[in-house]
Amino acid sequence: MEISEIGEFGLIRRLTEGIQPQNPSTIKGVGDDCAVLSPAKDTETLVTTDLLMEGIHFDLTYVSLKLLGYKAAMVNISDIYAMNGTPRQMTVSLAISRKFAVEDIEDLYEGLRQACSKHGVDIVGGDTTSSVTGLAISITVIGEARREDVVYRNGAKPNDVICVSGNLGAAYMGLQLLEREKAVYNQQLKEAQAKGNKQEIERLQSIQPDFAGKEYLLERQLKPEARGDIVKALAEAGIKPTSMMDISDGLSSELMHICSQSHVGCRIYEERIPLDYETAVCAEEFNMNVTTCALNGGEDYELLFTVPLSQNDAVANLPDIKVIGYITEEQKGQILVCRDGNEFQLKAQGWNPLSKQ
């Protein structure tokens, strides 16, 4: 169905039908000039926002709209956890070009709603409009945390231990796989079209790429999970990080943010950086250094945090958390100690959407 058949208000009605707020703090969702929220007593309100543009942040040749919606929601939810907070509400703004049908946008919303429902988030508003080219998705997530629980990037102190959840570099390897398949496919299609080989064109258009054995890497790229479980585990263990952020641009880049905002240095050990077996195999296949992928790959949406040295044992005992180094005095710099004992200054080579690369 063409979106123009039902217009803006018709589309909003279809998309938001049956949305029932789950949070007592959601007083009024979609349907007025503003959403109205009632923050719990003695909590602070956390706000994060992301703008995702087709052709820059996502490529619909290999991402379904449902997965895109899921990821778009998840990366914002992840920012709330990165402050040690609980995500509560979300607004969703979409600018939609003519190539999309009502059903496409419903798929996108399906993904959004799945991610929201997993983390107890209410969709409370947004904006739906048209676009000259491509799809734009702007998401804002609002969360809350008790005043004394909020964790910033600037609280790391010398001797704090540096921790990472999950493993790193897998999402980046997943992207490499998808990009490679796309390049191969486009090349084959171009050749078949040049030859006018109709049969081959049809064959190419019908086949699905074979990613057997690489499912984990693709999932990490296409369907990241915000680590609310880690935030919960830390709280249950009575551990409050001194600094925290989520890893969206790569470990190096994020660690440098914590160091510069906390006015400290750091020392991390290559051998301790958590890697999945598939990431290592795939990096080898691509002739890439797996540590570089883990340091600079980005999009892992794992949590990077520091805890006082006194809590080293407590944190090391928690599942899926790895201590990778410690915080030092600022003048000692930001150091990576390699397996061979060599030391390097960390560099932020993470994704920079406005750089020349």
Next chain:
Amino acid sequence: MEISEIGEFGLIRRLTEGIQPQNPSTIKGVGDDCAVLSPAKDTETLVTTDLLMEGIHFDLTYVSLKLLGYKAAMVNISDIYAMNGTPRQMTVSLAISRKFAVEDIEDLYEGLRQACSKHGVDIVGGDTTSSVTGLAISITVIGEARREDVVYRNGAKPNDVICVSGNLGAAYMGLQLLEREKAVYNQQLKEAQAKGNKQEIERLQSIQPDFAGKEYLLERQLKPEARGDIVKALAEAGIKPTSMMDISDGLSSELMHICSQSHVGCRIYEERIPLDYETAVCAEEFNMNVTTCALNGGEDYELLFTVPLSQNDAVANLPDIKVIGYITEEQKGQILVCRDGNEFQLKAQGWNPLSKQ
């Protein structure tokens, strides 16, 4: 300066330099995973968001980036006032294509900051990224209101009087003027180019359109003002509207929202709809019905609200507020009474970005 020279973080630093939070509720602005706000006791949090796309919502051939920033901020601030709240914080996300320089985005921010400073709003975060084509601006404004002060669209009751601030239709006439000048200019330029008339091309490129006598209409279109003054005046007069919204899509469309959400009808009088003299003159010039412009024009960002009949005199005495009719039982429909006594059903013909028009 090209944006790629300084990258995302360099640009954010330049844009947010010197921003000092004005609100005690702004605990942490730009620079962490989330902004952190501390809502005042017993207040509710209001959230509104808009996504503006180049080629759909704005045309940079006749809007400067500074004015665009000002308007983008103002239309969101207006939504907070429409809930009877006070705007406090704003997040700004931009997707920027290569045609923009650092200075362009600084101009846009200058406009945003001007609007924010006028209404005491702190810029607390956002996202800055690239775009394949054109500019996308996503703004979220957060406000607050005491629990008992929030005004929704659904509280209008039969016999309430219907009020409008300022005057209507001027912003729409301003748009007509700009569109006409653009069409004339493009036609002249095309002809000069076809003839290879270099002198004429240069002349055309250097002249400024003459809008003498029409400044008010242009200002209404290009530099709308959110009516915080009306919200303040109502509060000072001890009047709490029973329903309220701002007029962004046209009086008809907004009044129908209030009626459908409040389950009421309405009766408004053509002769009472507030019009500026320039709007009437310009409508005549364009051979348009000025009432139609006022009903369906949109982008006035005036406030439409209802108050109990008992407060009719109190509200009518306030400056810049006009009583245009009253609320009826739902089954009486939504009626416009014309100057000649004829009655018509109101129709929502306001701007619909996803319709076929």
